[in-house]
Amino acid sequence: MRVAVVGGGAWGTALSNVAAEATGEQTALIGRDPARMAEIAKARVNAARLPDIALHQGVHPTADRTAVSDADIVLLVVPTQTLRSVCAEFLPLMSPGAIVVTCCKGVEQVTLALPHEVLRDALPGMRHAILSGPSFAEDVALGLPTAVTLASHDEDAAILVTESLATRSFRPYRSHDMDGAALGGAAKNVLAIAAGAVAGRGLGASAVAAMVARGFAELARLGLALGAKPETLAGLSGLGDLVLTTSSTKSRNFSLGLALGRGEPPPNKLAEGAATVEALVALAAQHEIDMPISAAVADVLGGRVSVGAAVANLLARPLRAEV
Ligand SMILES: NC(=O)C1=CN([C@@H]2O[C@H](COP(=O)(O)OP(=O)(O)OC[C@H]3O[C@@H](n4cnc5c(N)ncnc54)[C@H](OP(=O)(O)O)[C@@H]3O)[C@@H](O)[C@H]2O)C=CC1
Ligand SMILES: O=C(CO)COP(=O)(O)O
Known part of the structure; x- marks a missing residue:
C-alpha cells in the first residue's frame, strides 16, 4: 500500500514518518509552499512545524500535487476549515479507488459539518475513513507509544488503513463509528x-x-x-x-x-x-x-x-x- 499525506504541518509530517515506516514504501508529504517543501526535502526535517525530528528516509517532501495520484491511501491533514477546498483541489488528481482519510479535528463553520461529513459531500463515491485520538505530533514522531481510533463504515478500508499505519509504537484501533x-x-x-x-x-x-x-x-x-x-x-x-x-x-x-x-x-x-x-x-x-x-x-x-x-x-x- 502506498500512502500520500496532504498537509505539511506538524501532524502531516509525523504521520508521513509513520506511514513510511509501516509500509516500507515511498510516502509523499505534500505541502503547498514549494520553497518550504524544498527546504524540508534538503534538510530532512520540518524545522518550522516539527523541529529537531528527522524525516524517515521513505518520506518524499514535495509541493507537487500530482504526487497524490499513485497513492492507495491519502491522508488529509490540514485545518478543518480548509478541508473542503483541499478535497476539491485533489479530487481530480487522486486515483478513484483511493481511500481518503481525514485526520482533522473540528467543525466546519459554514455548514456545521464534521470532517467525515465534509469528505462524504466533497468526495462522493470514494472510500472514506477518519483518524482521531490522543496523539501529539511530537510524541508520535519521537516514536513514543500512541493509540488512536481509525473509524470507517467500510470495514475493508479500515483494515487497509490500519495495516498501513500500524508500527511498533503507533497503534490504530478500528471502529465503525465515524x-x-x-x-x-x-x-x-x-x-x-x-x-x-x-x-x-x-x-x-x-x-x-x-x-x-x-x-x-x-x-x-x-x-x-x-x-x-x-x-x-x-x-x-x-x-x-x-x-x-x-x-x-x-x-x-x-x-x-x-x-x-x-x-x-x-x-x-x-x-x-x-x-x-x-x-x-x-x-x-x-x-x-x-x-x-x-x-x-x-x-x-x-x-x-x-x-x-x-x-x-x-x-x-x-x-x-x-x-
Ligand atoms: N498537531 C497535532 O499534534 C495534531 C493535530 N491534529 C489535527 O490535524 C490538523 C492539522 O494540524 P497540524 O498539522 O498540527 O496543523 P499545522 O498548522 O501544523 O499544519 C497545517 C497544514 O495545513 C496546511 N494548510 C493550511 N491552510 C491550507 C489550505 N488552505 N490549503 C492547503 N493546505 C493548507 C498548512 O500549510 P502551510 O504550512 O503552507 O501553512 C500546513 O501544512 C488539525 O485539524 C489538528 O486539530 C490531530 C492530531 C494531532
Ligand atoms: O489533537 C491533538 C492531540 O490529540 C493536538 O491538540 P492541540 O491541537 O490542542 O495541540
Missing part, C-alpha cells in the same frame, strides 16, 4: 481551551478536573444526539483525547486557554478549538443540547465576556442532578 470519532476530536479542542483558562486563572487542579468531567458530559450529550456510540465517546478519540488535551501545555488549545486565563496575549498559532467553537455551539443548539462550557469559550473568544465573568457564570449555574 460520528463518534469525529465529534470527540472536535469537542475536546474547545474543552481544552476551557480547562486551560481555569488553570490559567489559578483555580487549582480540582477545578480543572471538574471542568474536564463536566466537559465530557457535554461532549457525550451532543455525541449521543448525533448517534455516536457511548463506547466511542468514552474511548481513545473521546475521553482519551480530552484527557490528553486538557492536561498538557504541548496542546495548542490548552495553551491558548492558559494564556487567556492568565490575561496574557494568546499564542500566535491558531488552535483548532478557536476556529470550531461557534460551529460546535451552533451544532449543539440545532440538536437542543446544552453545552455551557463550550458556550462560555465561544463568548470569551468572541469578546462578549471576560474570562472571569465566564467562569463566574458557569459557577453560578443552578445546581441539578449530574447528567
Whole structure:
C-alpha cells in the first residue's frame, strides 16, 4: 500500500514518518509552499512545524500535487476549515479507488459539518475513513507509544488503513463509528481551551478536573444526539483525547486557554478549538443540547465576556442532578 499525506504541518509530517515506516514504501508529504517543501526535502526535517525530528528516509517532501495520484491511501491533514477546498483541489488528481482519510479535528463553520461529513459531500463515491485520538505530533514522531481510533463504515478500508499505519509504537484501533470519532476530536479542542483558562486563572487542579468531567458530559450529550456510540465517546478519540488535551501545555488549545486565563496575549498559532467553537455551539443548539462550557469559550473568544465573568457564570449555574 502506498500512502500520500496532504498537509505539511506538524501532524502531516509525523504521520508521513509513520506511514513510511509501516509500509516500507515511498510516502509523499505534500505541502503547498514549494520553497518550504524544498527546504524540508534538503534538510530532512520540518524545522518550522516539527523541529529537531528527522524525516524517515521513505518520506518524499514535495509541493507537487500530482504526487497524490499513485497513492492507495491519502491522508488529509490540514485545518478543518480548509478541508473542503483541499478535497476539491485533489479530487481530480487522486486515483478513484483511493481511500481518503481525514485526520482533522473540528467543525466546519459554514455548514456545521464534521470532517467525515465534509469528505462524504466533497468526495462522493470514494472510500472514506477518519483518524482521531490522543496523539501529539511530537510524541508520535519521537516514536513514543500512541493509540488512536481509525473509524470507517467500510470495514475493508479500515483494515487497509490500519495495516498501513500500524508500527511498533503507533497503534490504530478500528471502529465503525465515524460520528463518534469525529465529534470527540472536535469537542475536546474547545474543552481544552476551557480547562486551560481555569488553570490559567489559578483555580487549582480540582477545578480543572471538574471542568474536564463536566466537559465530557457535554461532549457525550451532543455525541449521543448525533448517534455516536457511548463506547466511542468514552474511548481513545473521546475521553482519551480530552484527557490528553486538557492536561498538557504541548496542546495548542490548552495553551491558548492558559494564556487567556492568565490575561496574557494568546499564542500566535491558531488552535483548532478557536476556529470550531461557534460551529460546535451552533451544532449543539440545532440538536437542543446544552453545552455551557463550550458556550462560555465561544463568548470569551468572541469578546462578549471576560474570562472571569465566564467562569463566574458557569459557577453560578443552578445546581441539578449530574447528567
Ligand atoms: N498537531 C497535532 O499534534 C495534531 C493535530 N491534529 C489535527 O490535524 C490538523 C492539522 O494540524 P497540524 O498539522 O498540527 O496543523 P499545522 O498548522 O501544523 O499544519 C497545517 C497544514 O495545513 C496546511 N494548510 C493550511 N491552510 C491550507 C489550505 N488552505 N490549503 C492547503 N493546505 C493548507 C498548512 O500549510 P502551510 O504550512 O503552507 O501553512 C500546513 O501544512 C488539525 O485539524 C489538528 O486539530 C490531530 C492530531 C494531532
Ligand atoms: O489533537 C491533538 C492531540 O490529540 C493536538 O491538540 P492541540 O491541537 O490542542 O495541540
